[in-house]
Amino acid sequence: MAKQNEPLVKHIYTADPSAHVFEDKIYIYPSHDLEHDGEDNDNGDQYKMEDYHILSMDDVDAPCVDHGEALHMKDVPWVSGQMWAPDAAYKNDTYYLYFPARDKDGIFRIGVATSKRPEGPFTPQENYILGTFSIDPAVLVDDDNKAYIYFGGLWGGQLEKWQNNSFKSDAADPDPAGPALGPRVAELSDDMLSIKEIPREILIVDEDGRTITAGEEDKRYFEGPWMHKYNGKYYLSYSTGSTHTLVYAVGDSPKGPFTFKGKILDPVIGWTTHHSIIEFKGKWYLFYHDSSMSDGVNHLRCVKFRELKYNADGTIIPMKPYED
Numbered sequence: 663m664a665k666q667n668e669p670l671v672k673h674i675y676t677a678d679p680s681a682h683v684f685e686d687k688i689y690i691y692p693s694h695d696l697e698h699d700g701e702d703n704d705n706g707d708q709y710k711m712e713d714y715h716i717l718s719m720d721d722v723d724a725p726c727v728d729h730g731e732a733l734h735m736k737d738v739p740w741v742s743g744q745m746w747a748p749d750a751a752y753k754n755d756t757y758y759l760y761f762p763a764r765d766k767d768g769i770f771r772i773g774v775a776t777s778k779r780p781e782g783p784f785t786p787q788e789n790y791i792l793g794t795f796s797i798d799p800a801v802l803v804d805d806d807n808k809a810y811i812y813f814g815g816l817w818g819g820q821l822e823k824w825q826n827n828s829f830k831s832d833a834a835d836p837d838p839a840g841p842a843l844g845p846r847v848a849e850l851s852d853d854m855l856s857i858k859e860i861p862r863e864i865l866i867v868d869e870d871g872r873t874i875t876a877g878e879e880d881k882r883y884f885e886g887p888w889m890h891k892y893n894g895k896y897y898l899s900y901s902t903g904s905t906h907t908l909v910y911a912v913g914d915s916p917k918g919p920f921t922f923k924g925k926i927l928d929p930v931i932g933w934t935t936h937h938s939i940i941e942f943k944g945k946w947y948l949f950y951h952d953s954s955m956s957d958g959v960n961h962l963r964c965v966k967f968r969e970l971k972y973n974a975d976g977t978i979i980p981m982k983p984y985e986d
Protein backbone atom coordinates (compact mmCIF):
# COMPACT_ATOMS: atom_id res chain seq x y z
CA MET A 663 0.00 0.00 0.00
CA ALA A 664 1.23 3.52 -0.78
CA LYS A 665 2.12 5.57 2.31
CA GLN A 666 2.85 9.28 2.46
CA ASN A 667 6.53 10.28 2.81
CA GLU A 668 7.73 6.76 1.93
CA PRO A 669 9.11 5.46 -1.39
CA LEU A 670 6.22 4.64 -3.72
CA VAL A 671 8.16 1.74 -5.25
CA LYS A 672 11.32 0.01 -4.07
CA HIS A 673 12.15 -2.45 -6.88
CA ILE A 674 13.59 0.34 -9.09
CA TYR A 675 15.00 3.81 -8.44
CA THR A 676 12.67 6.59 -9.58
CA ALA A 677 12.88 10.41 -9.61
CA ASP A 678 11.32 13.62 -10.97
CA PRO A 679 7.68 12.56 -10.50
CA SER A 680 5.12 14.30 -12.72
CA ALA A 681 1.75 13.24 -11.35
CA HIS A 682 -1.60 13.58 -13.12
CA VAL A 683 -5.15 12.44 -12.54
CA PHE A 684 -6.22 10.44 -15.57
CA GLU A 685 -9.25 8.14 -15.66
CA ASP A 686 -9.91 8.95 -11.95
CA LYS A 687 -6.55 7.46 -10.88
CA ILE A 688 -3.19 8.98 -10.09
CA TYR A 689 -0.62 8.35 -12.80
CA ILE A 690 3.01 9.19 -12.08
CA TYR A 691 5.54 9.84 -14.85
CA PRO A 692 8.99 9.59 -13.23
CA SER A 693 12.56 9.31 -14.42
CA HIS A 694 14.14 5.87 -13.97
CA ASP A 695 17.52 6.09 -12.24
CA LEU A 696 20.08 3.42 -13.09
CA GLU A 697 23.01 2.11 -11.03
CA HIS A 698 26.44 2.71 -12.58
CA ASP A 699 29.91 3.73 -11.43
CA GLY A 700 30.40 6.73 -13.75
CA GLU A 701 31.45 10.21 -12.69
CA ASP A 702 29.28 12.46 -10.46
CA ASN A 703 29.69 16.10 -11.62
CA ASP A 704 27.94 19.44 -12.27
CA ASN A 705 27.37 18.36 -15.87
CA GLY A 706 24.85 15.78 -14.63
CA ASP A 707 26.76 12.83 -16.12
CA GLN A 708 25.64 10.67 -13.18
CA TYR A 709 22.01 10.85 -14.34
CA LYS A 710 22.32 8.19 -17.02
CA MET A 711 18.72 7.25 -17.53
CA GLU A 712 17.57 5.24 -20.55
CA ASP A 713 13.85 4.56 -20.24
CA TYR A 714 10.57 5.38 -18.52
CA HIS A 715 8.30 3.29 -16.33
CA ILE A 716 4.85 4.73 -15.61
CA LEU A 717 3.38 4.21 -12.12
CA SER A 718 -0.24 4.45 -11.01
CA MET A 719 -2.33 4.35 -7.85
CA ASP A 720 -6.10 3.86 -7.71
CA ASP A 721 -6.12 5.95 -4.55
CA VAL A 722 -3.64 7.53 -2.13
CA ASP A 723 -3.68 4.45 0.11
CA ALA A 724 -3.79 1.85 -2.68
CA PRO A 725 -0.77 -0.11 -3.98
CA CYS A 726 1.49 1.72 -6.43
CA VAL A 727 1.68 -0.27 -9.67
CA ASP A 728 4.65 -0.22 -12.07
CA HIS A 729 3.29 -0.68 -15.61
CA GLY A 730 6.71 -1.63 -16.97
CA GLU A 731 8.81 -0.01 -19.66
CA ALA A 732 6.74 2.60 -21.56
CA LEU A 733 9.51 4.02 -23.75
CA HIS A 734 13.22 3.20 -24.21
CA MET A 735 15.85 5.45 -25.80
CA LYS A 736 16.76 2.74 -28.32
CA ASP A 737 13.35 3.39 -29.91
CA VAL A 738 13.83 7.16 -30.23
CA PRO A 739 15.80 7.96 -33.42
CA TRP A 740 17.12 11.39 -32.36
CA VAL A 741 18.32 10.46 -28.84
CA SER A 742 21.92 9.72 -27.83
CA GLY A 743 21.38 9.42 -24.05
CA GLN A 744 20.13 10.74 -20.73
CA MET A 745 16.36 10.57 -20.87
CA TRP A 746 15.66 12.88 -17.93
CA ALA A 747 12.54 14.20 -16.20
CA PRO A 748 9.36 13.66 -18.28
CA ASP A 749 5.81 14.95 -18.10
CA ALA A 750 2.54 13.84 -19.65
CA ALA A 751 -0.65 15.46 -20.91
CA TYR A 752 -4.04 14.37 -22.26
CA LYS A 753 -5.79 16.01 -25.19
CA ASN A 754 -7.33 14.91 -28.52
CA ASP A 755 -8.20 11.48 -26.98
CA THR A 756 -4.43 10.89 -26.79
CA TYR A 757 -1.82 10.74 -24.03
CA TYR A 758 1.38 12.63 -24.74
CA LEU A 759 4.69 11.92 -23.02
CA TYR A 760 7.15 14.83 -23.14
CA PHE A 761 10.78 14.00 -22.35
CA PRO A 762 14.19 15.65 -22.49
CA ALA A 763 17.25 13.84 -23.79
CA ARG A 764 20.56 14.57 -25.45
CA ASP A 765 20.43 14.60 -29.23
CA LYS A 766 23.22 13.15 -31.40
CA ASP A 767 25.27 16.34 -30.83
CA GLY A 768 24.97 16.03 -27.04
CA ILE A 769 22.51 18.94 -26.84
CA PHE A 770 19.43 18.53 -24.67
CA ARG A 771 16.16 18.73 -26.60
CA ILE A 772 12.57 17.86 -25.79
CA GLY A 773 10.75 15.04 -27.52
CA VAL A 774 7.19 13.79 -27.51
CA ALA A 775 5.65 10.33 -27.77
CA THR A 776 1.99 9.31 -27.96
CA SER A 777 -0.26 6.55 -26.68
CA LYS A 778 -3.94 5.76 -26.39
CA ARG A 779 -3.35 4.65 -22.78
CA PRO A 780 -1.97 6.71 -19.88
CA GLU A 781 0.50 3.95 -18.98
CA GLY A 782 1.75 3.60 -22.56
CA PRO A 783 3.56 2.06 -24.33
CA PHE A 784 4.40 5.36 -26.05
CA THR A 785 5.37 5.79 -29.70
CA PRO A 786 7.95 8.54 -30.20
CA GLN A 787 8.00 11.12 -32.96
CA GLU A 788 10.97 10.80 -35.35
CA ASN A 789 12.54 14.09 -34.25
CA TYR A 790 12.51 16.31 -31.17
CA ILE A 791 10.08 19.23 -30.99
CA LEU A 792 11.74 21.86 -33.18
CA GLY A 793 12.54 25.03 -31.24
CA THR A 794 12.80 23.27 -27.87
CA PHE A 795 15.96 22.83 -25.85
CA SER A 796 17.26 22.14 -22.34
CA ILE A 797 15.38 19.86 -19.90
CA ASP A 798 12.43 19.25 -17.58
CA PRO A 799 9.31 19.76 -19.70
CA ALA A 800 6.04 20.39 -17.85
CA VAL A 801 2.78 20.79 -19.75
CA LEU A 802 -0.37 22.60 -18.66
CA VAL A 803 -3.59 22.04 -20.58
CA ASP A 804 -5.51 25.10 -19.46
CA ASP A 805 -9.26 25.37 -18.86
CA ASP A 806 -9.71 26.88 -22.35
CA ASN A 807 -7.96 23.79 -23.80
CA LYS A 808 -4.85 25.76 -24.84
CA ALA A 809 -1.69 23.88 -23.86
CA TYR A 810 1.64 25.31 -22.75
CA ILE A 811 5.02 23.66 -22.39
CA TYR A 812 7.44 24.92 -19.74
CA PHE A 813 11.06 23.81 -19.67
CA GLY A 814 14.65 24.62 -18.76
CA GLY A 815 17.37 23.71 -16.30
CA LEU A 816 20.81 25.15 -15.59
CA TRP A 817 24.24 23.46 -15.57
CA GLY A 818 23.71 19.85 -16.72
CA GLY A 819 20.47 21.02 -18.32
CA GLN A 820 22.36 23.64 -20.42
CA LEU A 821 19.84 26.50 -20.04
CA GLU A 822 22.56 29.14 -19.52
CA LYS A 823 24.07 28.07 -22.86
CA TRP A 824 20.93 29.18 -24.73
CA GLN A 825 21.16 32.84 -25.58
CA ASN A 826 18.61 34.39 -27.97
CA ASN A 827 17.41 30.85 -28.66
CA SER A 828 20.78 29.68 -30.01
CA PHE A 829 23.30 27.34 -28.34
CA LYS A 830 26.67 28.74 -27.21
CA SER A 831 28.69 25.87 -25.76
CA ASP A 832 31.11 28.20 -23.92
CA ALA A 833 28.50 30.56 -22.41
CA ALA A 834 29.19 31.49 -18.78
CA ASP A 835 26.77 31.39 -15.85
CA PRO A 836 24.72 34.60 -15.52
CA ASP A 837 26.21 37.47 -13.49
CA PRO A 838 25.03 37.05 -9.86
CA ALA A 839 24.03 40.75 -9.75
CA GLY A 840 22.02 40.52 -12.98
CA PRO A 841 18.63 39.00 -13.66
CA ALA A 842 18.24 35.27 -13.02
CA LEU A 843 17.49 33.04 -15.97
CA GLY A 844 13.82 32.12 -16.20
CA PRO A 845 12.23 28.92 -17.41
CA ARG A 846 10.92 29.03 -20.95
CA VAL A 847 7.30 28.73 -22.08
CA ALA A 848 5.68 28.21 -25.46
CA GLU A 849 2.13 27.46 -26.48
CA LEU A 850 1.80 23.99 -27.99
CA SER A 851 0.10 23.49 -31.33
CA ASP A 852 -3.35 21.95 -31.32
CA ASP A 853 -1.94 18.50 -32.17
CA MET A 854 0.45 18.82 -29.17
CA LEU A 855 3.43 17.74 -31.31
CA SER A 856 5.02 21.12 -32.02
CA ILE A 857 5.17 24.62 -30.58
CA LYS A 858 3.27 27.54 -32.05
CA GLU A 859 5.84 30.18 -31.17
CA ILE A 860 9.44 30.84 -30.22
CA PRO A 861 9.85 29.98 -26.52
CA ARG A 862 9.85 33.04 -24.31
CA GLU A 863 11.61 33.51 -20.99
CA ILE A 864 9.39 33.73 -17.92
CA LEU A 865 9.93 36.68 -15.59
CA ILE A 866 9.93 36.06 -11.83
CA VAL A 867 9.82 39.14 -9.60
CA ASP A 868 9.60 39.79 -5.87
CA GLU A 869 6.62 41.40 -4.10
CA ASP A 870 8.00 44.87 -5.04
CA GLY A 871 8.19 43.99 -8.74
CA ARG A 872 12.01 43.68 -8.72
CA THR A 873 13.41 40.92 -10.92
CA ILE A 874 14.96 38.05 -8.90
CA THR A 875 18.72 38.09 -9.50
CA ALA A 876 20.94 35.14 -10.38
CA GLY A 877 22.76 35.58 -7.06
CA GLU A 878 19.59 35.03 -5.03
CA GLU A 879 20.14 31.30 -5.02
CA ASP A 880 17.40 30.63 -2.47
CA LYS A 881 14.79 32.13 -4.82
CA ARG A 882 16.04 31.97 -8.38
CA TYR A 883 14.84 29.46 -10.94
CA PHE A 884 17.18 26.49 -11.47
CA GLU A 885 15.18 23.54 -12.90
CA GLY A 886 12.06 21.39 -12.60
CA PRO A 887 9.18 23.77 -13.45
CA TRP A 888 5.61 22.77 -12.61
CA MET A 889 2.45 24.72 -13.35
CA HIS A 890 -0.85 24.26 -11.54
CA LYS A 891 -3.91 26.39 -11.00
CA TYR A 892 -5.55 27.17 -7.67
CA ASN A 893 -8.53 29.49 -7.30
CA GLY A 894 -7.95 30.87 -10.81
CA LYS A 895 -4.28 31.81 -10.21
CA TYR A 896 -1.30 30.22 -11.95
CA TYR A 897 1.30 28.70 -9.62
CA LEU A 898 4.78 28.24 -11.10
CA SER A 899 6.85 26.05 -8.78
CA TYR A 900 10.45 24.93 -9.26
CA SER A 901 13.73 23.82 -7.73
CA THR A 902 16.34 26.38 -6.66
CA GLY A 903 19.08 23.85 -7.50
CA SER A 904 22.18 24.82 -5.54
CA THR A 905 20.08 25.65 -2.47
CA HIS A 906 18.00 22.47 -2.91
CA THR A 907 14.59 23.94 -2.15
CA LEU A 908 11.19 23.75 -3.83
CA VAL A 909 9.68 27.24 -4.11
CA TYR A 910 6.83 28.90 -5.99
CA ALA A 911 5.65 32.12 -7.59
CA VAL A 912 2.08 33.13 -8.51
CA GLY A 913 0.70 34.95 -11.55
CA ASP A 914 -2.47 35.81 -13.45
CA SER A 915 -1.46 34.36 -16.80
CA PRO A 916 0.12 31.04 -17.91
CA LYS A 917 3.09 32.98 -19.33
CA GLY A 918 3.61 35.18 -16.30
CA PRO A 919 5.04 37.36 -14.95
CA PHE A 920 5.07 35.55 -11.62
CA THR A 921 5.59 36.97 -8.15
CA PHE A 922 7.84 34.97 -5.86
CA LYS A 923 5.97 33.72 -2.78
CA GLY A 924 8.21 31.33 -0.83
CA LYS A 925 9.11 27.76 0.04
CA ILE A 926 7.13 24.62 -0.57
CA LEU A 927 9.61 22.00 0.65
CA ASP A 928 12.91 22.21 2.51
CA PRO A 929 15.93 20.31 1.10
CA VAL A 930 15.69 16.54 0.87
CA ILE A 931 18.44 13.91 1.14
CA GLY A 932 20.42 14.13 -2.13
CA TRP A 933 21.42 17.07 -4.36
CA THR A 934 18.34 17.34 -6.57
CA THR A 935 14.79 18.15 -5.62
CA HIS A 936 11.99 17.91 -8.20
CA HIS A 937 8.24 17.76 -7.84
CA SER A 938 4.67 18.03 -9.12
CA ILE A 939 1.40 19.14 -7.54
CA ILE A 940 -2.07 17.68 -8.18
CA GLU A 941 -5.58 17.80 -6.79
CA PHE A 942 -7.17 14.41 -6.19
CA LYS A 943 -10.57 13.82 -4.60
CA GLY A 944 -10.67 17.32 -3.08
CA LYS A 945 -7.18 17.24 -1.52
CA TRP A 946 -3.86 18.51 -2.86
CA TYR A 947 -0.67 16.45 -3.02
CA LEU A 948 3.00 17.15 -3.58
CA PHE A 949 4.95 14.44 -5.39
CA TYR A 950 8.71 14.72 -4.87
CA HIS A 951 11.83 12.59 -4.59
CA ASP A 952 14.85 12.12 -2.37
CA SER A 953 17.89 9.84 -2.21
CA SER A 954 16.90 8.16 1.07
CA MET A 955 16.56 4.69 -0.46
CA SER A 956 20.25 4.74 -1.50
CA ASP A 957 21.50 6.44 1.71
CA GLY A 958 22.19 9.68 -0.17
CA VAL A 959 23.56 8.61 -3.57
CA ASN A 960 22.56 11.62 -5.72
CA HIS A 961 21.57 9.66 -8.80
CA LEU A 962 19.68 6.84 -7.05
CA ARG A 963 16.44 8.42 -5.96
CA CYS A 964 12.93 7.39 -4.93
CA VAL A 965 9.58 9.03 -5.57
CA LYS A 966 7.35 9.98 -2.61
CA PHE A 967 4.24 12.06 -2.00
CA ARG A 968 2.57 14.01 0.80
CA GLU A 969 -0.49 16.18 1.30
CA LEU A 970 -0.07 19.89 0.48
CA LYS A 971 -2.22 22.55 2.15
CA TYR A 972 -2.94 26.21 1.44
CA ASN A 973 -3.55 29.12 3.76
CA ALA A 974 -6.78 31.07 3.29
CA ASP A 975 -4.90 33.70 1.24
CA GLY A 976 -3.79 31.08 -1.30
CA THR A 977 -0.20 30.76 -0.09
CA ILE A 978 1.15 27.23 0.30
CA ILE A 979 1.99 26.01 3.81
CA PRO A 980 5.72 25.16 3.62
CA MET A 981 6.77 21.62 4.51
CA LYS A 982 9.77 19.87 6.01
CA PRO A 983 10.40 16.57 4.21
CA TYR A 984 11.06 14.43 7.27
CA GLU A 985 8.32 15.84 9.54
CA ASP A 986 4.58 15.09 9.17
Ligand code: FUB
Nearest residue numbers: 709746747885886934936
Ligand atom coordinates in the same frame (compact mmCIF):
# COMPACT_ATOMS: atom_id res chain seq x y z
O1 FUB B 1 16.80 13.47 -13.18
C1 FUB B 1 17.75 14.21 -13.90
C2 FUB B 1 17.68 15.66 -13.53
O2 FUB B 1 17.88 15.80 -12.13
C3 FUB B 1 16.33 16.29 -13.77
O3 FUB B 1 16.08 16.59 -15.10
C4 FUB B 1 16.43 17.46 -12.85
O4 FUB B 1 15.23 18.12 -12.62
C5 FUB B 1 17.02 16.82 -11.62
O5 FUB B 1 16.05 16.21 -10.82
